[in-house]
Structures are given as structure tokens and as C-alpha cells.
Amino acid sequence: MDLAYTPKQQAFRAEVRAWLADNLPRKPLASYDTREGFEQHREWESRLFDARLSMVMWPAELGGRGCDLTEWLIFEEEYYGAGAPMRVNQNGQLLLGPTLMEFGTEAQKQRFLPRMAASADMWAQGWSEPNAGSDMAAITSKAIRDGDHYVLNGQKTWSTRAIFADWLFGLFRSDPASSRHHGLSFLLVPLNTPGVTIRPIKALNGKDAFAEVFFDDVRVPVDNRIGAEGQGWNVAMATAGFERGLLLRSPARFQYTARKLVELYRANRASADRDPSIGEAVTQAWMDAEAYALSAYHTVGRLARGARIGAESSTNKIFWSELDLRMHETAMRILGARGELLEASEGEANGWLEGFLFAQAGPIYAGTNEIQRNIIAERMLGLPK
Numbered sequence: 596m597d598l599a600y601t602p603k604q605q606a607f608r609a610e611v612r613a614w615l616a617d618n619l620p621r622k623p624l625a626s627y628d629t630r631e632g633f634e635q636h637r638e639w640e641s642r643l644f645d646a647r648l649s650m651v652m653w654p655a656e657l658g659g660r661g662c663d664l665t666e667w668l669i670f671e672e673e674y675y676g677a678g679a680p681m682r683v684n685q686n687g688q689l690l691l692g693p694t695l696m697e698f699g700t701e702a703q704k705q706r707f708l709p710r711m712a713a714s715a716d717m718w719a720q721g722w723s724e725p726n727a728g729s730d731m732a733a734i735t736s737k738a739i740r741d742g743d744h745y746v747l748n749g750q751k752t753w754s755t756r757a758i759f760a761d762w763l764f765g766l767f768r769s770d771p772a773s774s775r776h777h778g779l780s781f782l783l784v785p786l787n788t789p790g791v792t793i794r795p796i797k798a799l800n801g802k803d804a805f806a807e808v809f810f811d812d813v814r815v816p817v818d819n820r821i822g823a824e825g826q827g828w829n830v831a832m833a834t835a836g837f838e839r840g841l842l843l844r845s846p847a848r849f850q851y852t853a854r855k856l857v858e859l860y861r862a863n864r865a866s867a868d869r870d871p872s873i874g875e876a877v878t879q880a881w882m883d884a885e886a887y888a889l890s891a892y893h894t895v896g897r898l899a900r901g902a903r904i905g906a907e908s909s910t911n912k913i914f915w916s917e918l919d920l921r922m923h924e925t926a927m928r929i930l931g932a933r934g935e936l937l938e939a940s941e942g943e944a945n946g947w948l949e950g951f952l953f954a955q956a957g958p959i960y961a962g963t964n965e966i967q968r969n970i971i972a973e974r975m976l977g978l979p980k
């Protein structure tokens with residue numbers, strides 16, 4: 596087995612590293628949960644796109660470089676290793692993008708993917724409803740066919756950054772007589788369509804990070820449907836696989852946090868060593884982040900040999916979300932009381948608190964960890980329902 600990078604991979608790494616060194620924003624961007632920060636991130640992502648570094652795995656004609664998964668891991672290592680901004684158009688680029696590649700028509704791919712890669716169109720995910728979260732098959736929002744349009748009525752909730760986004764993809768019940776996962780259609784909705792009302796919901800950090808979206812007789816062209824009418828569930832399950840699997844949270848993001856945690860510990864040893872379990876937690880976090888990275892390379896190798904990861908992506912999701920939580924809890928223990936003053940604390944301490952608050956959501960979004968454990972029990976271990 597040869598574990599070394601090829602010359603081509605090394606050259607790609609060097610190119611990405613050099614470009615980031617020349618182009619990284621000098622000042623950290625404002626939070627993308629604010630209008631100002633959202634637009635700053637859009638601008639940054641359009642620069643990445645101009646360098647064909649926004650979606651490196653996408654084919655050249657869609658603005659990418661046709662990289663394989665190993666090259667993507669290398670890109671992510673350089674990107675997060677350089678402390679580059681978090682990606683704001685994840686819902687589009689990482690979830691809807693691969694879904695469109697698999698289920699979209701040629702015309703839909705040409706229409707949506709290049710603008711998505713450039714973050715010219717920002718996307719929100721519209722799946723959850725007040726009574727349909729973990730149990731997504733309970734969706735009641737309707738899309739009733741009227742000639743070459745659907746007429747949408749209903750409500751979505753917890754839609755990340757929908758108040759700033761341009762488009763929403765969602766599941767709607769197109770067969771009113773249907774139940775559960777039958778009769779749903781996967782639709783793309785421009786958020787400026789008459790009849791769409793978006794109300795912000797504050798997250799733990801006090802910012803308008805989510806929204807509820809109301810649809811009152813919203814007309815959407817049939818051309819905006821992905822996959823066949825009534826087959827939206829199958830399309831959405833593929834999207835969910837992308838979300839929980841490798842793409843949404845590459846290991847590099849957690850390796851970066853682990854390295855920052857080691858630095859934080861070293862800079863604060865005088866107080867952190869008051870409790871030996873803090874140092875142990877830092878070491879464990881670093882090892883876990885490295886283990887996650889090695890496991891990702893293992894998975895990528897298997898995928899390259901034709902394997903499919905399927906239900907196994909649930910193990911990934913549990914691992915990264917719990918690791919992120921543990922790392923941020925450890926940082927808060929190192930910082931002590933000063934880490935808890937969100938507005939008053941500045942610089943690094945504030946960054947850790949923001950991260951700590953967001954980490955609480957990891958076991959919930961992309962399907963709760965309880966649901967992932969059910970999936971592992973039933974589909975991987977074959978345990979009874």
C-alpha cells in the first residue's frame with residue numbers, strides 16, 4: 596500500500612496553499628448570520644469561484660476542476676488549515692448541488708449549478724415543518740398542480756439563513772390524497788415569489804440564523820421540479836446522504852479546531868492544569884480529529900473502488916457532531932468564566948463561545964443523532980425496529 600501523495604496531488608496542494616496565502620481576507624469576515632456578513636461571504640465565494648476553487652470536484656464546464664475525493668480532502672485541509680472563512684452556501688453547493696447532478700435535467704444543471712458554485716444564488720433548505728422534523732414523511736405543505744405551475748401552500752421552519760437566501764429547495768405534497776413518503780415532490784422556489792413570507796428565528800447566539808417560511812398560493816413552474824412528480828422522497832434521501840456523509844463536514848474543519856484547542860491549552864496552561872482531565876480532553880480531541888481524518892481517507896479509498904457508503908454515513912454524522920461538542924466544551928473549560936461573556940469577550944474567546952453555541956446544534960441538524968442511532972441499529976446492525 597502506498598500512502599504517499601502523488602506529484603499531481605502535491606502540486607495541487609501547493610497551488611491552493613499559495614492562492615490562499617495571496618487572497619485570504621485580511622480581516623475576519625463578519626458572521627454569516629448577519630446581512631453584512633452574509634454578503635461578505637458571498638463576495639469571498641465569488642472570488643474562490645473565479646479561481647475555480649469554489650467547487651473543486653465539479654467538472655470544468657460547471658466552474659470546477661474535476662478533482663477526485665482525495666484532491667477534495669487536500670483542498671479542505673489547505674482551506675481550513677489556512678483559517679479561511681466558513682462556507683456560507685453549503686445548502687446549495689454541498690446538498691442540492693450533488694442532488695442536481697444525480698437527478699437534474701441537463702437544462703437544470705446548466706441553469707443552477709454554475710450560479711450556485713459562484714454563490715450568485717444562495718440556497719436555503721426547506722424540509723422541516725412544525726410537525727415534521729425527524730419524521731419528515733409527515734410533511735403537509737402542498738404543491739397542487741395548475742397547468743405548468745404548482746401552487747404552494749403551507750409552512751417550513753428552521754430554514755438556515757433563509758432570510759438572506761435567494762432560493763429554497765424543499766419537499767411538498769403534490770398528491771393531496773397521499774400519505775407519508777409517497778406523493779411528495781422536490782421543488783426549487785425563488786424566495787422573492789409573491790406569497791412567500793419569511794420570518795427570522797433567533798439562534799442561541801442571538802442572531803437571525805434561521806427562518807420560518809410561509810407559502811400562500813405561491814406559483815412555481817413545473818420546470819423547477821427535480822425528479823419525477825411524487826418521487827421527491829427518493830431525491831431527498833440522496834440529499835440527506837450527502838448531508839450526513841463526508842461532504843458537509845470534512846475532517847479538516849475539525850483538525851483545525853483541534854489544533855486551535857491545543858494552542859489555547861498551551862497558552863493557558865497555568866489555569867488549565869488545575870484539572871488534569873482538561874489536558875487529557877485536549878489530547879483526546881486531537882487524536883479523535885486525526886482518527887476522523889484517517890477514517891475519511893479510508894472511506895474515500897473504498898468509494899474509489901466502487902463502494903457506496905449508504906447508512907454508514909450516520910456513523911460519520913454522530914462522530915463529527917459529538918467531537919465538535921467535546922472540543923468546544925473543553926475550550927470553555929480552559930477559558931473559564933471569561934469565555935462565557937459573548938458580547939464583552941473579544942477575539943479568540945468570542946470565537947470559542949460562538950463555536951460552542953453552534954456545536955450544540957450539531958447533534959440536531961442533518962437528522963438528530965438519536966435518529967442516526969436508529970438507522971445504524973436497523974440498517975447496519977440488523978436489529979429489530
Ligand SMILES: Cc1cc2nc3c(=O)[nH]c(=O)nc-3n(C[C@H](O)[C@H](O)[C@H](O)COP(=O)(O)OP(=O)(O)OC[C@H]3O[C@@H](n4cnc5c(N)ncnc54)[C@H](O)[C@@H]3O)c2cc1C
Pocket residue numbers: 719720721722723724725727728729730752753754755956959960961962963964965966969
Ligand atoms: C442549526 C440547525 C440548522 C437547521 N437547518 C435546517 C434547514 O436549513 N432546513 C430544514 O429543513 N431544517 C433545518 N433544521 C431542522 C432540523 O433538521 C430538525 O431540527 C431536526 O430534524 C429535528 O426535528 P425537530 O426539531 O422537529 O425535532 P423532533 O423531530 O420533534 O425531535 C425531538 C426529539 O425527539 C427525538 N426523536 C424524534 N423521533 C425519534 C425516534 N423515532 N427515535 C428516537 N428519538 C426520536 C429527536 O432525536 C429529538 O431529540 C436545522 C436545525 C438546526 C438545529
